[in-house]
Amino acid sequence: MIVNLIGLALIVFIVFWFWGASYSLRSSKEKETKPEITVTDSGYEPGNLVLKQGGMMPINIIRKTSKDCLNRLVIPSQSLDVELPVNKQVVVHFDTSEKGRFQFQCQMNMYKGFISVV
Ligand SMILES: [Cu+2]
Numbered sequence: 001m002i003v004n005l006i007g008l009a010l011i012v013f014i015v016f017w018f019w020g021a022s023y024s025l026r027s028s029k030e031k032e033t034k035p036e037i038t039v040t041d042s043g044y045e046p047g048n049l050v051l052k053q054g055g056m057m058p059i060n061i062i063r064k065t066s067k068d069c070l071n072r073l074v075i076p077s078q079s080l081d082v083e084l085p086v087n088k089q090v091v092v093h094f095d096t097s098e099k100g101r102f103q104f105q106c107q108m109n110m111y112k113g114f115i116s117v118v
Contacts, residue, residue, distance in 0.1 A: 036061075
């Protein structure tokens with residue numbers, strides 16, 4: 001009987017320990033970033049934009065490269081496809097009502113980045 005109780009307590013402890021650990025890891029790792037994407041020769045900076053769940057979030061995008069490949073930004077999950085003139089700030093309104101990880105990419109999907117809604 002005592003052995004069973006100890007076993008049960010151990011299981012509960014382990015479950016909570018792992019659950020709690022992953023929970024705190026998740027909340028500390030995904031730090032919110034500025035809603036800004038810079039497009040350079042090497043792609044998107046930052047590669048993972050972290051936004052807080054909410055409503056429509058304006059994201060400022062500035063393209064600083066003349067690479068043709070990066071002349072549009074596509075966000076398939078929200079059917080967004082915008083033109084990015086060089087050195088001109090473009091604002092995209094991204095719906096953050098759903099949590100998750102959403103990919104954004106160049107037209108040909110050679111460069112990609114993510115928007116994480118937390
Ligand atoms: Cu491309």
